[in-house]
Amino acid sequence: AQSVxxxxxxxxxxxxxxxxxxxxxxxxxxxxxxxxxxxxxxxLQFLLKxxxxxxxxxxxxGFEAEFNxxxxxxxxxxxxxxxxxxxxxxxxxxxxxxxxxxxIWGAGTKLIIKP
Amino acid sequence: DGGITQSPKYLxxxxxxNVTLSCEQNLNHDAMYWYRQDxxxxxxxxxxxxxxxxxxxxxxxxxxxxxxxxxxSFPLTVTSAQKNPTAFYLCASSPRGDTGELFxxxxxxxxxx
Numbered sequence: 001a002q003s004v005x006x007x008x009x010x011x012x013x014x015x016x017x018x019x020x021x022x023x024x025x026x027x028x029x030x031x032x033x034x035x036x037x038x039x040x041x042x043x044l045q046f047l048l049k050x051x052x053x054x055x056x057x058x059x060x061x062g063f064e065a066e067f068n069x070x071x072x073x074x075x076x077x078x079x080x081x082x083x084x085x086x087x088x089x090x091x092x093x094x095x096x097x098x099x100x101x102x103x104i105w106g107a108g109t110k111l112i113i114k115p
Numbered sequence: 116d117g118g119i120t121q122s123p124k125y126l127x128x129x130x131x132x133n134v135t136l137s138c139e140q141n142l143n144h145d146a147m148y149w150y151r152q153d154x155x156x157x158x159x160x161x162x163x164x165x166x167x168x169x170x171x172x173x174x175x176x177x178x179x180x181x182x183x184x185x186x187x188s189f190p191l192t193v194t195s196a197q198k199n200p201t202a203f204y205l206c207a208s209s210p211r212g213d214t215g216e217l218f219x220x221x222x223x224x225x226x227x228x
Contacts, residue, residue, distance in 0.1 A: 009155070032215050043119075043205055043219030044158075051215075090157060094215055102173070103215065105157040 002027045004093050006106035013081045013113050021076040021109045023091030032094035033074040034103065035065055039087045047089075050074060061085070081113045117142045121206050121220035128193075128200070128227050136191045136223045138206035144218070145211040147189035151175060152203040152222075161204075164189055165211075193225060201227045 003026045013019045025031055032051055036044040048059025055067045065076045076089060091106040119140045128134045140147065146165045150158040160173030164183040178197025183189055189208075193200045203224050207217040 034215055036217075041203075041222070041224070043121075043221045044207075044217070045219070046216050049215055092215075102160060102163070103158075103217070105159075107155055107157040 002093065002095055002104055004091050004104050004106040006089075006091055006109045008109050009107075010110045010112065013111070015083055015113050015115050016080050019078050019081045019085070019111065019113070021089050021091075021111060023074045023076065023106060025072055025074060025091075025093045027093055027095075031067075031072075031074075033065075033067065034092040035059065035063070035074075035076050036090045036092065037061075037087050038090065038108075044090065047076070083113045083115055086111055086113045119206055119208055119218055119220035121204075121223050124221065124223060126223060126225045128225060130227055131195045133192055133194050134225065136193070136204055136206075136225070138189045138191065138220060140187050140189075140206075140208045140218075140220075142208055142210075142218060143186070144208035145186070146209045147183070148207045148209075148217065149173075149179070149181065149189070149191045150205040150207065152205055158205065161191065200225055 005024045034049045035047040038044045048057050050057045050067045058064045063078050088108045090108050092103040095102040095104050122137045148163040149161040159175050161179050162181040164170035167186050170183050180192045203222050205222045206220040209217050
């Protein structure tokens with residue numbers, strides 16, 4: 001079965017430190033992977049995606065993600081965290097099992113950046 | 116500016132009442148989606164539509180209905196048959212193609228009293 005796992009419900013990081021939000025996946029075909037961010041009581045915003053090519057993908061707000069095929073992971077990273085990065089982060093993968101397009105979502109990771 | 120507009124942002128309903136959540140987009144996107152978000156569960160797909168006058172059930176369609184009479188509009192009705200309707204509802208759209216990038220509205224929070 002195709003799935004996405006975000007193993008940490010919450011990640012706490014001090015401002016200025018590097019941050020990592022973890023995501024692992026299981027898919028039957030080529031993985032199309034995505035990260036979205038959600039601020040409180042708001043909709044989701046697209047951060048970045050991996051379709052093919054370079055394993056290091058750069059996205060919005062200084063975020064990047066590293067695709068690791070052998071570990072089936074797509075961790076989100078940022079070299080220096082800001083308090084404004086505090087939000088809920090979702091990893092998603094394209095569902096290849098159905099005949100129509102769908103995303104499979106992780107449960108989300110709450111990122112808290114402390115001043 | 117182009118985007119997706121959901122209304123109302125907050126809605127209270129008594130048990131047994133149907134309610135309709137509005138979703139309008141001016142991005143000229145072909146595909147539109149409705150998701151339900153509950154704490155700790157991520158997003159679950161209710162319905163989606165890839166073209167006008169056509170839509171498909173998602174993972175949790177029971178107790179919900181939709182229509183797609185216009186390209187820019189995809190309203191969701193939460194019926195009295197939905198056993199646990201209190202949730203945050205998100206509408207999204209995407210252009211035709213396989214990019215996987217969804218554009219989301221700001222959401223509608225429905226509370227059943």
